[in-house]
Amino acid sequence: MATDARERARRTDAAWTAGPVYSVVRTTVRFVLWPYFRVRTTGREHIPADGPVILAPVHRSNLDSFLLSPLTRRRLRALAKISLFNVRPLAWFLASLGAFPVRREGADRESMRVARDLLDEDNLLLVFPEGTRRDGPQVAELFDGTAWLAAKAGARVVPVGIAGSGEAMPAGARFPKPCRIRLVVHPALEPPEPRAPRSALRAWTADLESALQSALDEANAGI
Secondary structure (H helix, E strand, O other), X not given: OHHHHHHXXXXXXXXXXXXXXXXXXXXXXXXHHHHHHOOEEEOHHHOOOOOOEXXXXXXXXXXXXXXXHHHOOOOEEEEEEHHHHOOHHHHHHHHHOOEEEEXXXXXXXXXXXXXHHHHHOOOEEEOXXXXXXXXXXXXXXXXXXXXXHHHHHOOEEEEEEEEOHHHHOOOOOOOOOOOOOEEEEOXXXXXXXXXXXXXXXXXXXHHHHHHXXXXXXXXXXXX
């Protein structure tokens, strides 16, 4: 089932319709959602224009993925839980937006394999290093998954601070409130060495956590 869903997603992603659908959504976010939330951005130039790149923001709201799309002309890819792909029209729409299905239950290895495949194709991949939505001004302790993925794929990692999205649409909210949102992009981190030992991955992860905290602090200061 998972393999079939991924194959359908890849076919949709490769179809001629995918680009226009993504462009329409990104344009809508830029000219409707950004003004609604009075979004301000800093550092968009830090997102590399080509090559394998991990866009690594903090995660405070379900709005985050949509709000990030206008930051770059590149098409964002992301992983999404496979249950969202059970309904064909929704599956087509998500795949057109660059999402690929993975099983969340005990499927870390599968997720990493799909993510690495996407990066090996020189994509821009959205990864939330905190793992899930968090609250507050502090970055949650990070695991080494982003470091491992960056090392194996040779992908640069771009830290992004997001302030205000949690207040605009907290967990459980049905509709977003018109709160101000600030997006701060910091310079990309070079990946660890491909065969870096666990100690080096932990040290690199600490650097990413520090960079994310700095970006989040700057974003919060601009609200």
